[in-house]
Amino acid sequence: MLKYLADNLVYTLVGVQPGTRLGEALDFFFYDTTKVFLLLGVIIFGVAVIRSFFPPERSRKLLGSRREYVGNFLAACLGIVTPFCSCSAVPMFIGFVESGLPLGITFSFLISSPTVNEVALVMLWGLFGWKIALIYTATGVTLAFFGGIIIGKLKLEHLVEDYVYQIKMGESETIVPTWKERLGYARDYTKDILRRVWLFVLIGIGLGAWIHGYVPMDFVLKYAGPGNPFAVIVAVLIGIPLYSNAAGTIPIVQALVEKGLPMGTALAFMMSIVAISTPEMIILRKVIKPKLIAIFAGIVSVAIILVGYLFNAIL
């Protein structure tokens, strides 16, 4: 239905010829923009309400007595519903470690939280369809699961800053919000996200639209397609230091995929942007020694690269 509206707007009202580059680009732009903002509004609101039931304090309690594999899986899943603000990473990390949670489980949480976030999922669902969104989620959870287990097995507790183990955390009452408060927060959170993200979404979709309309088919295929075995690695390496929100990059990636970028490479690229970001690494430096940060980034990167090759092969 939205496609119909976009088509009408561009081709009938404005009068651009369908099939032309400008027509294709504009059509893509209006269709995607409305679809994305609609989805964003609805889903972010819904997820925000769900999240109000899972503050980190609750996750910590839920994870408290779990053993290795179960704990890692649970942590990976809980990471999805836990809001992740880069600056929260530190108190959360300290809180989890201080309460005796194994390092591996804490890392499972730390990997899944930024990677599987609702903005990314909405964008993926809206632009690639629900199957890809689901694959992304499953991959993110699996990544978090194994990443956490590996880090746990490597026994790297000594690479956490010493003071973290000495902190005595205070007790704080868990504040249970009323339904009115939940909905209020959800609404404010949605407005806030939209306000922060709308320009990136427009720019992202704009660039995507341009690629859609103007970049010749198979152009991307030539350079980053199956013919180039290093494409996945390069994509991941580019993505690591980038700190973008998913909103901006996914529309661009979608257009690239249309022009021949393999799906696995695309997934790996998107994941590497969100799973590891430079600001997050810098903030984590407060609680983790550089060696552990490097190991963390290394393991996650390698895992994402493998994911990229795997999906290139099977999708």
Add this chain to the structure above:
Amino acid sequence: MKIEILGMGCSNCNKLYQNTLEAVKQSGKEIQVEKVEDIQKIMAYGVLSTPALAIDGAVKVAGKVPRVEQIMEWIK
């Protein structure tokens, strides 16, 4: 009354600080508003996500940025 804003300097923490200042201004009361940025002090409050707001030592909210109106409710 003393309000402490717990956070390590990201944009949300600043927003909470601004909202608090605004709420205090609108209420017309004499209230001390302080930023707590030291991680050890923040952890002493038992919060797992910043930004957080504490009034006279008791945490009122953590992990979210409440609106000015909400803060005004608390300082009445």
